[in-house]
Every structure is written in C-alpha cells, then in structure tokens.
Amino acid sequence: MKNPILELKNIDLCVSNFTINQINLTLYPGEVHMIMGENGSGKSLLMELISGLVQPDSGEIWYDGKLMTQGFQTPASNEQLIFIQQYSILLENISVAENLYFHNLPYKNKFLKIIDYPKLNAQFRDLIKELDLPIKDTDKVEHLGLAQRQMIEFLKAYVSNSKVVILDEPSASLTSSERDLLYRIVNQIKKRGAGIFYITHRIDDAIQIGDRITLLNNGSLIGTKVIAETTEDEIINLLVGTHLKERYPKLNCKKGKELFSVSNLSYEDKLLDINFRLQEGEVFGITGLAGSGRSLLAKCLFGALNYQGQISIQGKPVRLKSPKDAIAHQIALLPEDRYEDSIFKYLNTMENVALPSLHRFSQNSIINSHFMNQSVLDYINKLNLPKGNRKNINSFSEGSLQKAIFAKWLMSLARIFILDEPTRGIDLASKIDIYNFINDLTKKKAAVIYISSDVEEIMGICDRVAILTDKSILCILKTSETSVQEITELQIRGNKENHTKE
Amino acid sequence: MFAIERIKIIKNHLLKEQKVSVAKLSELLNVTEVTIRRDLEKLEHEGFLKRTHGGAVLTDYVEDALNGESEDFDDFINYQEIADTASRLVNDGESIMLTSGLINQFIARSLGERSGISIVTNDFQIAQNFQSQGDNCLIFLGGDMDDKAVYGQMTLDNLRNFSFDHVFIEVDGLHEANGITVNSTKKATLIQKAAALSESVNIVCLSKNFGSRSLYRVGKLEMANRILTDSKLDDHFKSMIYNHKIPLFTSIDVYEN
Numbered sequence: 182m183k184n185p186i187l188e189l190k191n192i193d194l195c196v197s198n199f200t201i202n203q204i205n206l207t208l209y210p211g212e213v214h215m216i217m218g219e220n221g222s223g224k225s226l227l228m229e230l231i232s233g234l235v236q237p238d239s240g241e242i243w244y245d246g247k248l249m250t251q252g253f254q255t256p257a258s259n260e261q262l263i264f265i266q267q268y269s270i271l272l273e274n275i276s277v278a279e280n281l282y283f284h285n286l287p288y289k290n291k292f293l294k295i296i297d298y299p300k301l302n303a304q305f306r307d308l309i310k311e312l313d314l315p316i317k318d319t320d321k322v323e324h325l326g327l328a329q330r331q332m333i334e335f336l337k338a339y340v341s342n343s344k345v346v347i348l349d350e351p352s353a354s355l356t357s358s359e360r361d362l363l364y365r366i367v368n369q370i371k372k373r374g375a376g377i378f379y380i381t382h383r384i385d386d387a388i389q390i391g392d393r394i395t396l397l398n399n400g401s402l403i404g405t406k407v408i409a410e411t412t413e414d415e416i417i418n419l420l421v422g423t424h425l426k427e428r429y430p431k432l433n434c435k436k437g438k439e440l441f442s443v444s445n446l447s448y449e450d451k452l453l454d455i456n457f458r459l460q461e462g463e464v465f466g467i468t469g470l471a472g473s474g475r476s477l478l479a480k481c482l483f484g485a486l487n488y489q490g491q492i493s494i495q496g497k498p499v500r501l502k503s504p505k506d507a508i509a510h511q512i513a514l515l516p517e518d519r520y521e522d523s524i525f526k527y528l529n530t531m532e533n534v535a536l537p538s539l540h541r542f543s544q545n546s547i548i549n550s551h552f553m554n555q556s557v558l559d560y561i562n563k564l565n566l567p568k569g570n571r572k573n574i575n576s577f578s579e580g581s582l583q584k585a586i587f588a589k590w591l592m593s594l595a596r597i598f599i600l601d602e603p604t605r606g607i608d609l610a611s612k613i614d615i616y617n618f619i620n621d622l623t624k625k626k627a628a629v630i631y632i633s634s635d636v637e638e639i640m641g642i643c644d645r646v647a648i649l650t651d652k653s654i655l656c657i658l659k660t661s662e663t664s665v666q667e668i669t670e671l672q673i674r675g676n677k678e679n680h681t682k683e
Numbered sequence: 684m685f686a687i688e689r690i691k692i693i694k695n696h697l698l699k700e701q702k703v704s705v706a707k708l709s710e711l712l713n714v715t716e717v718t719i720r721r722d723l724e725k726l727e728h729e730g731f732l733k734r735t736h737g738g739a740v741l742t743d744y745v746e747d748a749l750n751g752e753s754e755d756f757d758d759f760i761n762y763q764e765i766a767d768t769a770s771r772l773v774n775d776g777e778s779i780m781l782t783s784g785l786i787n788q789f790i791a792r793s794l795g796e797r798s799g800i801s802i803v804t805n806d807f808q809i810a811q812n813f814q815s816q817g818d819n820c821l822i823f824l825g826g827d828m829d830d831k832a833v834y835g836q837m838t839l840d841n842l843r844n845f846s847f848d849h850v851f852i853e854v855d856g857l858h859e860a861n862g863i864t865v866n867s868t869k870k871a872t873l874i875q876k877a878a879a880l881s882e883s884v885n886i887v888c889l890s891k892n893f894g895s896r897s898l899y900r901v902g903k904l905e906m907a908n909r910i911l912t913d914s915k916l917d918d919h920f921k922s923m924i925y926n927h928k929i930p931l932f933t934s935i936d937v938y939e940n
Contacts, residue, residue: 430909430930432771559688563937565918591938609925610918617914617933624771625938 184246186210186376187231187345192240194230201226201400204240208345208376213367215387215408216380217420218397219669221605221635224380227397228347231378232264245344253345260284263343267350267471269330273323278305280322281336308336312365328359335366339373346370347378352386353472364390382470384413384673396420417670429641430616434623436644437461439496441597441628446490448474448481453653455490459597461626464619466639466660468632469649470672475632476517478649479601482630483507483514494597508537510597513590515583517601517632523586524574531557531570534585537593560588564614580611587618598622599630604638616642636668650675687939689714690722694760697732697741704738730792731763758889761913762789764934765887768911769851772885772932775799777848780877781809783832783870784853786887788812795819803845805873806832834869839876850881851911856896857888859923862904864897871899883908890916904929 185207192204201223208214218224229235231242233252242249244261253262271280278301279286287300305318314336316329325333331351338346348367352360367390370377381387387394387408394411396403396419403419441459446452452474459465469475481488484501491498494510501507507514516522524533534557535542542553557570564584567577574585583603590598600619604612619629619642633639639646640660648655648671655671689712696711697703705723709716723739726732732739766789773779776799781787783806791813794800802813803822808831810823822845826838852874856864863886865871878884878901886907893916904927914935924931 428925428928428930430932432768432932433774434771556688560937563914563935588937594939608918609922613921613925613931613933614935617931617935618937620768620932621935621938624767627938 183209185243186245188243189231190241190243192230192237192242194226194235194237196226196235199223199226199400201230201237204402206395206402206405208378210344210374210376211371212392213371213377213379213390215391215394216378216397217382217384217387217394217416218403219420219635221399222397223400224397225349226400228264228349228378228380231345232262232347233258234264260341261343262345262347263338263341264347265334265338265349265351267353269327269334271322271325271330271333275322277316277320277322277325277333278302278318281305281308281333281340283337284341308340312336312362312369314362328355331355332359332362332366335363338375339366339370344375345378346375347380349380350382350471351379352381352383353470355472360386382673383675384416385675387416388413417673420669420673427641429638430613430620431642432620432624433644434462434620436463437626440494441630442493442496443482444491444493446478446481446488446492448477448486448488451477451652452481452488455654457647457654457657459628459630461628462623463645464623464629464631464643466631466633466643466646467649468634468636468639468646468668468672471634473649474652475634475649476601479514479516479599479630479632482599483512485514508593508595511593511595512597512599513593513595514599515586515590515601515603517605519579519582519586520575524582526575528574529570530561530566530572530574530585533574534560534589534592537589541593556592557588560592564588578608580607583607584611584614587615591618596627597630598627599632601632602634603631604633604635636665636672639668640665648672686722687936689718690726691760693719693722693726694731697739698759702735702738702740706737729763761889761915761934762786764913764936765911766790766793768932768934769885769887770794770797772909773797773800773849777801778803778845780804780842780845780847780850780881781806782850782852782874782877783809784887786889787851787853790851790887803842803847805834805838829869834873838873842873842876842880845880847877847881849883849885850877851885851887852878852901853887854897854901855888855892857886857893857904857910858896859894859904859927861896861900863901863906865899865901866897868899871901874901878902878906885909885911887911889913890920893917893920 187208189204189206192201194201204227216224230237233254236252253259282301287297289295289297302318309316309318335351351363355363367377391408393405393407394416395405438461439458440461444456446455455478467475477486480486484504484507492501493499499510531554535553539548542549554570561568566581566585577585603615622629631643643660645657645659646668647657648668650672692712693708705716705719708719723732723734727734730742733742762785765786769790770793773794775797778801781791781802781804788809791802791809794802795814798817798819800819803824804810805824810821813821824833824838824841826833827835854863855866884907890912907929909930909932910924911932914933916933921931
C-alpha cells in the first residue's frame with residue numbers, strides 16, 4: 182500500500198451557522214477521489230479547508246508525511262496544490278498559452294523575465310495535439326466560450342506540477358462530448374501521479390472515473406467507499422438515506438383558476454421545450470442539479486432573456502419582452518444573486534422597496550412621499566427588517582436583504598412570485614419567515630414558482646415539483662406522491678427509463 | 684393608504700369603541716365612504732364585526748372575549764390570524780379536539796364555517812362558539828366544571844372513547860429546556876391524554892408566551908407536530924423551533940390581495 186499524499190485528521194470547523202465535524206480523509210497519489218453530497222453539505226467548504234483558504238478550528242492536515250501548519254497558501258507549498266473552482270478565473274488580456282503556463286513560463290532570460298514565446302507556443306501546440314483539444318493556439322481568451330474556458334482551467338491542473346488537484350463540480354455545465362474530454366484530462370492528471378479530489382453531483386461521473394467516493398451530509402462524513410466494490414444503488418442509498426423529519430410549515434390552500442402557463446418555452450440551446458401550468462394558490466417547485474438551467478428558466482419567465490415559446494397569464498397569451506413587461510403583468514422575481522441582480526446598492530431601503538410600486542403612490546405624476554414613507558415603514562415593521570427608511574440596503578444581512586426584496590414585490594401587488602433559491606445562505610429565522618410569507622401568498626390566491634436545489638425543502642414547501650435535467654423538464658410530480666429519494670434518484674440518473682416505480 | 688393598514692386601524696378602533704360609523708372612519712382615514720364600506724364588508728366576512736345602518740358593531744364573541752382576561756387589543760388580531768391558519772390545517776370531514784383557551788375559541792369559530800367537522804371540547808365557551816351548522820357536529824365532554832371548562836377523571840374517561848385527526852392545544856408557556864407548560868395540573872393531565880389520542884398535535888401559543896414557563900409541565904417540545912403562533916415572534920425562537928425540526932406557523936399577514 183502506498184502512503185497517502187494528503188491526510189486529514191479529525192478536522193473541525195465552525196463558520197457562522199455551519200459546522201464541519203471530525204473529518205478524516207485520505208488521498209493517495211494517482212487516485213481520483215470523488216466527493217458527493219447535497220447542496221449545502223459542506224463539500225466546497227471542505228475543499229477550501231484543504232487548500233488552506235480557511236483554517237480549521239482543530240485537527241491536522243498532513244501532506245507527504247509533513248504536518249501543514251499554514252495550509253497550502255505559503256510560497257513554498259503553493260505549487261503543491263491546485264484548486265480549480267467552478268467559475269473560470271482566466272486573465273482576458275493575455276493569450277491562452279500564457280494563462281496556462283502562468284506559473285512556470287519558459288524564459289529566454291530568467292533574470293530579465295523575457296518570455297520565450299516560440300517555446301511557449303510549441304509547448305501549447307504539443308499539448309493540443311496530445312489531448313486532441315478543440316482549441317487553437319492562436320485563440321484569445323476573450324473569444325472563448327464558457328465551456329472552453331473551463332477546459333483551460335482543467336488543463337492548468339494538468340500542466341502544473343501539483344501533487345494534489347481539486348476540481349469543484351467540473352462537469353456541471355458541460356455537454357457530454359466536453360465531459361469526455363474532461364475525463365481524458367482527469368485520467369492524464371492521474372497518470373502523472375497526482376491525487377485528485379473531484380466534487381460532483383453526478384453519479385455517472387463517479388462510476389466512470391472515480392477510484393474512491395466519500396459522501397458528505399451536513400458537514401459530516403457518511404462514509405468512504407471503493408467504487409469498484411460498490412454499486413450505483415448503494416451509493417444512491419447512502420446519499421439519500423439521510424432523511425429528516427418534516428419541518429416545513431406548509432398550508433394546503435384551495436387551488437383556484439389557472440393563473441400562469443408556459444408552453445414550448447426554449448432559450449437558445451440551453452432550455453428546450455418547457456411546459457407547465459400554475460394555479461392560484463399553488464406552490465410549484467422546480468429543482469435540478471447545478472447547470473440544469475434553473476436560473477435561466479427563472480430569467481426567461483421574468484422576461485429578462487429572449488425566450489421562444491408561449492407564456493400565458495390567466496389564459497391570455499402575453500409576450501414578455503423585458504422585466505418591465507413582466508412587472509406590469511404582476512410577475513415578481515427574487516433572483517438567485519440577490520446583491521447583483523435585485524437591489525440598487527446606492528439607494529436606501531425605502532427607495533429600493535418602493536421602486537416597483539411608485540405608481541401606487543403617484544397622483545398626477547407627483548409622488549406622495551408621505552404615504553410612501555408610511556407604507557414602507559409599515560412593511561419594515563411587519564417583516565421585522567432593520568428599523569428605519571434610510572438604512573443602507575447594502576449593509577443588510579442576507580436574510581434581511583431577502584425579506585426587503587420580498588417586501589418590494591409584496592407592495593407592488595405581484596401575483597406570480599418566482600423565487601430562485603430564496604432561502605440559500607440566509608439565517609434560520611428569515612427562512613421561517615419566508616415560508617410563512619409563502620403561506621400568506623397562497624392563502625390569498627397568488628401563485629409561487631419555487632426554484633431550489635434543496636430537494637427536502639421542495640418536498641416540504643411545494644404542491645408539485647418539476648425536475649429539470651439536461652435542459653428540459655424530465656417529469657412533474659405531486660409532492661404528496663413522491664419522496665426525497667425518488668427525486669434525488671431521478672436527478673442523479675437523469676432519465677426515467679431506469680426509474681422503476683410506476 | 685393601503686388596505687392592510689386601514690383594516691388594522693378599523694379593527695383597533697372597533698375594539699376600543701365597540702362600535703363605529705362609516706362617516707367617522709371615512710373622516711379619520713381620509714378615504715371615501717365606499718372604501719370604508721368595502722373594508723367593513725371584508726371584516727364582516729371574517730366574522731369580526733356586524734354591519735349596521737351607517738356603521739358596524741363588534742360581533743358578540745369578540746366582545747365576549749374582550750370582557751374576559753386580556754386587555755391587549757392587538758392580541759385579538761393575532762387570535763384571528765392564528766385561527767385562520769389553524770382552520771386551513773384541517774380538512775373537511777376531520778375530527779378535532781380543542782382544549783380550553785381563548786385562541787381556541789377563535790379556532791372553533793372559524794372551523795364552524797367548514798363542513799363535516801366534528802369537534803370535541805371540554806371548554807364551555809368553545810362549545811358555545813362553534814356553530815354546528817350543516818353536517819358539523821359538536822361533542823361536549825362531561826366532568827367537573829371549573830372556570831368554564833370541565834376536567835377530572837370523568838372527563839378523561841370520556842375522552843378515551845375518541846380518536847382525533849388533530850388536537851389544538853393552547854398552552855401558557857413554551858420553553859426550550861422546560862418544554863410545554865400550562866397553569867394547572869388538571870389541564871396538563873387532560874392535554875397529555877388528548878395528545879396521545881390524536882394523529883397530529885398542534886400547539887397554539889401566543890408569541891409573548893415563548894420563553895416563559897408555567898408551573899405544570901405537559902411534555903417536551905418534540906410532542907408537537909406543529910406550533911402555531913402570531914407574527915410578532917422573536918427571531919431567536921424561530922431558529923430554536925426550526926432546530927427542533929418542528930414546523931412553525933407564524934400566521935403573518937403580509938400580502939394584500
């Protein structure tokens with residue numbers, strides 16, 4: 182038996198409202214170690230821990246028989262580990278080859294730092310030939326697509342001399358041919374003797390290239406298995422077997438007339454043929470793995486993307502050319518990225534909250550600011566937001582911010598609420614508030630589209646759920662007739678044929 | 684001004700004065716009489732008031748409740764909100780046990796509008812408040828009368844004949860360490876019995892009673908399948924309940940339709 186290249190011993194960490202408990206993990210040279218777990222189970226945090234971006238509260242990290250006291254962020258150890266994150270961090274102004282060999286550029290003159298470009302480009306061409314890459318050596322970074330940029334990131338891991346490679350959900354947004362290429366790169370990295378931590382949501386990734394698999398839930402290890410000695414079902418059972426007791430406040434409201442319907446909606450090649458209907462008083466869940474197009478769908482339904490297909494409100498076809506149209510049709514969106522997409526950072530609470538409702542306070546084009554103030558204060562009180570109208574909204578906690586955005590749409594009297602990951606990253610109390618807001622909405626005949634990657638939450642909050650896989654809706658199920666297990670399984674396997682129930 | 688604020692003001696005014704006139708409200712709130720009439724209609728539908736010529740008066744049961752222990756007007760709005768949530772948790776045709784208490788009177792009231800509901804109670808006022816119209820039915824337990832409700836061995840024996848879909852238990856204290864508490868031992872015994880006979884246990888508690896404890900312990904927090912309270916609950920308790928994995932209904936009224 183070889184010695185592990187990396188070993189974690191009894192690692193504990195507590196950050197704000199999340200804890201990582203007693204993690205023991207090993208990585209051998211030439212091994213692909215898959216890490217799986219639901220969203221929020223602590224995978225990414227664990228990887229940040231390993232890479233030294235975060236220091237553990239207690240426990241030890243051993244690298245190559247040496248105790249790492251300062252993680253991998255010191256100059257001496259920096260090159261031993263490479264962490265490829267989900268988003269690409271390529272520099273746009275320099276060539277692909279320069280990006281790729283950034284840390285070990287060939288120099289003509291090392292002292293004067295004169296780069297040997299012919300050698301650099303030759304190296305890159307060899308690499309392209311070796312791996313049969315769909316990239317030309319003359320390509321500029323700024324012209325590359327998202328998937329190609331990600332490919333370059335993976336190649337960085339290949340050309341580096343790092344003994345530990347971390348890939349954070351590398352396959353999430355790749356097509357199947359791109360995924361094959363990724364597998365080839367991973368196998369090459371493995372061949373040069375590095376150990377790889379590979380985070381994924383896809384069981385097929387694990388089966389195809391993984392050597393061992395570790396499953397995480399809620400910051401603790403469920404177990405580590407050798408993939409060759411286990412079956413797909415066993416892994417799925419381990420993953421979804423950690424089922425919790427019902428904890429979501431859900432009111433069953435009478436459903437009314439059809440309020441909203443979508444038929445044959447497509448967007449570029451990223452969403453295909455989406456169909457569903459929504460009734461008054463209904464909470465309709467949409468779930469899917471990362472990269473399945475959940476947020477794109479939300480944006481289409483809000484008119485923020487130029488979709489094809491038909492959206493109808495109360496049976497009447499409408500064309501949503503922009504969010505302005507959507508707001509006029511009483512559609513509201515709480516986007517996934519709260520700070521970027523839904524507030525004006527330089528306006529105060531009142532201005533942010535009142536914005537879509539200005540017409541309600543205006544008479545002959547003059548805004549009655551007294552009423553506006555009073556109304557916003559009323560919402561601030563009721564929703565228990567930081568007191569005062571003039572607060573800087575940018576300083577709000579995630580939970581308060583989300584509630585403020587909710588208040589904005591409540592005040593504008595929207596009827597169709599699209600909530601994209603509304604409770605991700607917010608404190609528990611705000612979470613419960615949001616669930617109860619939804620109850621109040623459905624009681625009063627509004628409808629909610631609830632997008633979440635947390636299957637348990639979807640089961641607890643929604644009446645029906647659509648499972649989005651590979652750009653289209655795989656199936657729509659009643660939450661009363663399905664289970665967390667079934668939905669997770671459908672997501673991971675991604676097709677209905679393998680699915681035995683029915 | 685938004686309807687939601689107007690209604691709150693009307694309610695408060697009515698609770699203080701017991702009767703209001705449309706003209707006065709219209710002047711007070713600076714809106715037309717038509718708007719006020721519409722608001723009053725809505726409140727009449729909720730069972731909060733009765734419209735009269737040119738105004739409105741409180742309904743008897745709200746008035747009765749008012750003559751009781753509490754003086755806090757805001758509470759009555761909260762009671763109504765909680766009762767509304769409670770009635771939505773119940774399906775037509777189910778059997779429900781209501782233990783004694785003020786909020787449960789409101790719950791009984793809103794359940795009266797449903798059909799096929801069977802209510803079992805030991806509280807005299809709840810029995811009075813539940814209008815057994817249509818195919819609803821009311822069963823009043825027997826026993827020793829004490830403060831407008833019955834308790835004792837006879838009541839417990841009586842109770843043994845039933846099984847319920849839901850029990851709504853109004854409690855006086857809810858505390859993380861001390862669990863669920865009430866102010867008399869008779870009550871605690873009855874509640875324990877009723878909870879054991881029911882499919883789902885719903886604990887009803889005003890937000891101000893969270894974190895406080897009464898003398899007699901009913902059981903641990905975990906005995907609750909749901910906890911119902913009003914919208915004023917402190918954030919700290921929300922996370923506490925969530926961590927105990929119990930659904931928490933705050934009956935918050937935020938959306939105008």
